[in-house]
Amino acid sequence: MDHLPSLTFSSGQLAVSSNFWPISQPTPDVPWIINGTNYVSWICGGASGIPSFDIQLLNHNKSIMVGFIPIALRVPMARLPTGQKNFGGELQIELGEDIPTGDGFSLVFLSSLHGQVYAKSKPFSILPAAPSNYTEPVLPTATVTAILDTLPNPTQQWALTLNGIDPDALETQAAAIAGNVGSH
Numbered sequence: 375m376d377h378l379p380s381l382t383f384s385s386g387q388l389a390v391s392s393n394f395w396p397i398s399q400p401t402p403d404v405p406w407i408i409n410g411t412n413y414v415s416w417i418c419g420g421a422s423g424i425p426s427f428d429i430q431l432l433n434h435n436k437s438i439m440v441g442f443i444p445i446a447l448r449v450p451m452a453r454l455p456t457g458q459k460n461f462g463g464e465l466q467i468e469l470g471e472d473i474p475t476g477d478g479f480s481l482v483f484l485s486s487l488h489g490q491v492y493a494k495s496k497p498f499s500i501l502p503a504a505p506s507n508y509t510e511p512v513l514p515t516a517t518v519t520a521i522l523d524t525l526p527n528p529t530q531q532w533a534l535t536l537n538g539i540d541p542d543a544l545e546t547q548a549a550a551i552a553g554n555v556g557s558h
Contacts, residue, residue, distance in 0.1 A: 395422070397481060397495040399464075404511050405499040406479070408469045413511075414481060416493070417462035418451070426450050426538025428486040429465070431479060431522070438476040441526030443533075447486070450538035465534070470523030475502045 395418040406412040414429065427449050432442040446465060454460045481495040504510070520533035 395419075395483065395493040397483070397493055399511075400479075400481070400495060400498040402496055402498055405501050406467065406469060407504050407508075408471060408473060408475065408500065408502050410469070410504065410510070412467040412469060413464060414445075414467060415462070415464040416483070417454070417460050418493075419460060422451065422461070422492075424451055424485075424492060426536075426540075427483045427492055428532075430482045430484065430486070432482060433474070433476065433479045435476070435478050438478065439474045439526060441528075442482075443473070443522055443524075443526050444486075444530060445481075445520050445522065445532070446534040446536060447532040448536050448538035448540055449483075450536060466519040468519060468521045469500065470521065472524055473500065473522055474525065475500045 395416065398415040398417060399413045400406055428447050429445040429449060430442040431445055433439040445467065449463065449465075451461050452463055454462050477499045478497050479500055480497055482491055483493040484491045518534060518536070522533055524530065
């Protein structure tokens with residue numbers, strides 16, 4: 375009889391496809407504007423198993439930006455008030471003059487503790503000013519605002535730290551409990 379191999383995954387190895395965790399804003403058609411009101415929004419089906427995540431801004435073109443800008447740490451996976459079994463949220467982003475401009479920027483939703491990427495936005499542009507033919511999209515006002523005003527650097531702090539679960543604290547607590555097994 376043929377046997378199928380069994381597969382086991384630790385929680386750090388599971389990934390959520392961006393098809394099931396779409397980042398609604400920004401988009402290739404709606405650029406971010408320096409000194410403008412910019413918006414991040416997402417939606418995700420329930421039961422992803424991810425209680426919180428982090429958001430970073432990056433651009434793979436090193437001539438535009440080297441490194442990433444940490445936007446939000448411990449974003450809680452919260453249920454939307456629609457009565458649906460969907461989770462999601464939004465943030466407002468203000469960009470200072472020192473943020474690089476150009477094409478090919480992406481937002482990455484990830485666990486910065488493990489490096490696990492959960493979702494990535496479609497590439498979008500950051501413009502120094504709104505073009506003359508630009509119509510600002512009608513978007514809801516997010517209740518939380520991140521202000522990005524410096525280039526990436528190794529000691530850069532997160533623009534926002536929210537109230538989501540701290541995965542590092544959970545791992546430390548689990549290790550302490552495991553270390554106490556049989557000590558009584």
